[in-house]
Structure formats: structure tokens, C-alpha cells
Amino acid sequence: MxxxxxxxxxxxxxxxxxxxxxxxxxxxxxxxxxxxxxxxxxxxxxxxxxxxxxxxxxxxxxxxxxxxxxxxxxxxxxxxxxxxxxxxxxxxxxxxxxxxxxxxxxxxTNSDSPGYVAGVFQNLTAATRMVDRITEVFRTGEGISWHEQHDDMFEGTERFFRPSYLANLTSSWIPSLSGIEERLDEGARVADVGCGFGTSTIIMAKAYPNSTFVGLDSHDRSIARARERAAGARVADRVTFRAEGATDLHGTYDLIAFFDCLHDMPDPVAALRAARPALTPGGRVMLVEPMSWDTVEETVGNPLGRLLAGASTFVCLPSGLAGPPAYGLGAQAGPARILQVAEEAGFGDARVALATETNRVFELAP
Missing domain, CATH: 1.10.10.10 (Winged helix-like DNA-binding domain superfamily/Winged helix DNA-binding domain)
Structure with missing residues (x-):
């Protein structure tokens, strides 16, 4: 009883x-x-x-x-x-x-401020519009592809992350990598995988005018917006956007970046495996991932953990289960799991290069 x-x-x-x-x-x-x-x-x-x-x-x-x-x-x-x-x-x-x-x-109202949060309203409201589909996949164990999300999700995600990219990408994230900033200053080739509307690609292109950039994303409408943004920012001469997947890298690159997207991929190992041979000698992969923790105790009772675990349940985890082999990392995989994925992909040197209040930057080398 x-x-x-x-x-x-x-x-x-x-x-x-x-x-x-x-x-x-x-x-x-x-x-x-x-x-x-x-x-x-x-x-x-x-x-x-x-x-x-x-x-x-x-x-x-x-x-x-x-x-x-x-x-x-x-x-x-x-x-x-x-x-x-x-x-x-x-x-x-x-x-x-x-x-x-x-x-x-x-x-x-100040979209260029590190404190700008209006994108959060759009992003998270879009996420909750999927509650009927989320209820269904809880029963079936299936995923929800990124392409199936409400239209507000795509713009809201760009607005959500842009303030952090403006504040950190060229000032601290790239400088935390071994020798990459010097290459970018001199002239390097960069791939931005899962680029969305191209905000991260364009920020880098503005900061490093001697380098060339390729943005990849499987979502056609996001790539169309990225091309418009690049033209408006007057960097289209050194930025190319392609509607392709994470494994569709062509040529070699000094830096291959994944901004807040690897954990959303059904096969993150395949994405990193494709990146490894595409690196030039001394090149690096940069993973920028949302802050996550390895233990339940670190997440529970943590306001940021509460937010990110909820968002992961609505968006990131379903995306990571939307195709084979359905790794389903989610936004709360934790740094140990991310480093394990890098090792599975063949990277012999993987480390946390930098941690901020909201993100971890991982540096991967063959």
C-alpha cells in the first residue's frame, strides 16, 4: 500500500x-x-x-x-x-x-545593446505555439524539424542571439582561440555552419575585412534573409551564403564555427567529422554553446538553467531527434557531453576556451 x-x-x-x-x-x-x-x-x-x-x-x-x-x-x-x-x-x-x-x-528598444531582450519575447512565444506538436512527440518519441517551427522562431532566434554576438564574438570569443584572430586579420577562410540569418557571419566579416566567409544553413528562407542582410551591411563582396547542410563543406577553412546550433543537430558527430578534414593546418573549430551543466544539481534552482532547460524541451531536443541517428543533445547536454561528441568525431584536442554567464566556447583541433 x-x-x-x-x-x-x-x-x-x-x-x-x-x-x-x-x-x-x-x-x-x-x-x-x-x-x-x-x-x-x-x-x-x-x-x-x-x-x-x-x-x-x-x-x-x-x-x-x-x-x-x-x-x-x-x-x-x-x-x-x-x-x-x-x-x-x-x-x-x-x-x-x-x-x-x-x-x-x-x-x-536598443537592438545594438548587449542588454536588448525583445527577441526573447518573439523566440519563446514562438516556441510555445508548438505545444500541440510537443504533446504528440512526447507520445511517439519523434522529433520536430527546425523547418517546422513557427515563422517567428527564425527571426526571434536571430534577435535573441544578436546582442550576445555583438558584445562577445570579436571581442572575446575569437581571441580565446589559439592563433585564429591573427589569421583573420591577415586574411583567412571561415565557414559559419548553421548561420541562420547570417548575423554572426556578418559581424565577423565587418571585423576582419581581409578574410572571406561562407555561411551554411539548410533553411532556405533564412539564407535568403542572410543574403539581404549581407548586401545591406555592404559585405556581400566577401560573404557567400549557401542553403546547405552541416556536412556540405567544400574546400578548406582556417576557422569553422558553430554558433548555438550543434546541440540542435540530429547528427552532431557527422557535422564535426565533416569539419575536421576541412580545416587547414593549424585551423580550428569553434563551438559556441548555451551555458549548460553536467549535473542536475547545477541546473535545478538556477534561473538560467530553468529557462534553458524549458527552451530545450520545446525547441532544441525535438530538433535533435528529428532525424537519424537522433542524438538529441538538447541545449543542456553539459560540457562533458559536448567534449565527448568532439572526441567521437575524431578531434584529439578539445577544450573549453572560454565561459561567460550565458555561453561556453569550445576550441577543437584535430
Whole structure:
């Protein structure tokens, strides 16, 4: 007979309070995405001072009644600042004034800032739109290909990672590799595998004008956007984008980079095996992976671990199970498992070159 235990009412109340907090966050994200899409955050940032919902409606052309409720929700979430002005009585919410603090404006409107987080709203909201498919694959054990994700996932992922790439890619990640920055300065060949919209490729091309770059991604629409971005950034003369898979490398390269994508691949070993013979003498593979840990204890109770484990369940793990041999690394594989995969692929020298709060950079050499 199963042993029964009494419910600790204090712990139950604590759990319910946590669920209420999480529920508030869950509705704040899609509402923030609505504000991002409609330019409401930008309109607030551009205002001379605090505004009412009616004034904001005049600036944006949006419906005042919806803006009034949205502002209340965003202020309750801490994403917008309530600046007072609510008259007492039934009209209090109509006359309330709101603004963005400098920090809120930086986080929600400055896409070049390391603190820019608007892409998180788009990326994670897109992930949760797959809940019906996720329910299905839990039963079957099958995967969900990257191509099957909601369209917002592709742009949201680019917006999610771009601030980190701007802040770290050329300032710390590449310098952490043995001798690669010098090669890039002089003139090297670089492959960016799983390049998506080409943000990482373009950042490198701007920083190292003597080098040439090839971006590979199996998602045709992302490659089309990458080509547009390269032309707009005026680096198309030294950047080529190809709609090809991770094993379709041609020629040799001084640097082959995988930015936040190896763990999504059904066959990460094959991808690395293809990269190994494509390296020039002294060339390196750079893996940039989301921060992950080798033990459950390191992940549980860790806010970043909570976020990344949840995102992995929705996106990364299903992608890694979407084809043979279905390694299913997921975003929380841990550094020991990543290094094991590198060893399986034939790399005799693999190490963690650098760790930040949100990423680990791995350097692989034959």
C-alpha cells in the first residue's frame, strides 16, 4: 500500500504563490511581443515624458482601450513604469500616465545593446505555439524539424542571439582561440555552419575585412534573409551564403564555427567529422554553446538553467531527434557531453576556451 503523507499547508501556499508569479510572467511575454510588433515600446521611449493611453493612441494610431489595458499589464510586470496621474475614482486607469525608464528603453528598444531582450519575447512565444506538436512527440518519441517551427522562431532566434554576438564574438570569443584572430586579420577562410540569418557571419566579416566567409544553413528562407542582410551591411563582396547542410563543406577553412546550433543537430558527430578534414593546418573549430551543466544539481534552482532547460524541451531536443541517428543533445547536454561528441568525431584536442554567464566556447583541433 502506498504511504500517504499529510500536506504541508505552508509549502502548498508557497507553491501556489510561485505558480501565480509564473502565470503572470507567462502572459507578460506574448503581451510584450504585441507591444514590440506594434512599436509601442519605441513610441514610449520617444515620448518627451509620461503619457496616458489616450496620448499614446494618438502617437501610434492604436486603439486607446487596448493600450490602457496593455499599459496596466506591462506596468504590473515591471516592463513599463507607472508615473502617477491616475485621478481617484472610476477614471483612475484612464488618466494614468506611463513611461519607460532608461533601463527599460535600453532593454526593449536598443537592438545594438548587449542588454536588448525583445527577441526573447518573439523566440519563446514562438516556441510555445508548438505545444500541440510537443504533446504528440512526447507520445511517439519523434522529433520536430527546425523547418517546422513557427515563422517567428527564425527571426526571434536571430534577435535573441544578436546582442550576445555583438558584445562577445570579436571581442572575446575569437581571441580565446589559439592563433585564429591573427589569421583573420591577415586574411583567412571561415565557414559559419548553421548561420541562420547570417548575423554572426556578418559581424565577423565587418571585423576582419581581409578574410572571406561562407555561411551554411539548410533553411532556405533564412539564407535568403542572410543574403539581404549581407548586401545591406555592404559585405556581400566577401560573404557567400549557401542553403546547405552541416556536412556540405567544400574546400578548406582556417576557422569553422558553430554558433548555438550543434546541440540542435540530429547528427552532431557527422557535422564535426565533416569539419575536421576541412580545416587547414593549424585551423580550428569553434563551438559556441548555451551555458549548460553536467549535473542536475547545477541546473535545478538556477534561473538560467530553468529557462534553458524549458527552451530545450520545446525547441532544441525535438530538433535533435528529428532525424537519424537522433542524438538529441538538447541545449543542456553539459560540457562533458559536448567534449565527448568532439572526441567521437575524431578531434584529439578539445577544450573549453572560454565561459561567460550565458555561453561556453569550445576550441577543437584535430
Amino acid at each position: 502506498q504511504e500517504t503523507t499529510s500536506v504541508d499547508q505552508a509549502r502548498l501556499a508557497e507553491l501556489i504563490e510561485r505558480i501565480i508569479t509564473d502565470a503572470g510572467a507567462a502572459v507578460a511575454f506574448p503581451l510584450a511581443l504585441v507591444g514590440d510588433r506594434l512599436g509601442v515600446f519605441s513610441a514610449l521611449a520617444a515620448a518627451d515624458g509620461p503619457v496616458t493611453a489616450e496620448q499614446l493612441a494618438g502617437r501610434t494610431g492604436l486603439a486607446e482601450r487596448y493600450l490602457r489595458e496593455w499599459l496596466l499589464a506591462m506596468a504590473a510586470a515591471g516592463y513599463v513604469t507607472y508615473a502617477g496621474g491616475g485621478d481617484p475614482g472610476p477614471e483612475a486607469k484612464r488618466t494614468a500616465r506611463y513611461r519607460l525608464s532608461p533601463e527599460q528603453a535600453e532593454a526593449f
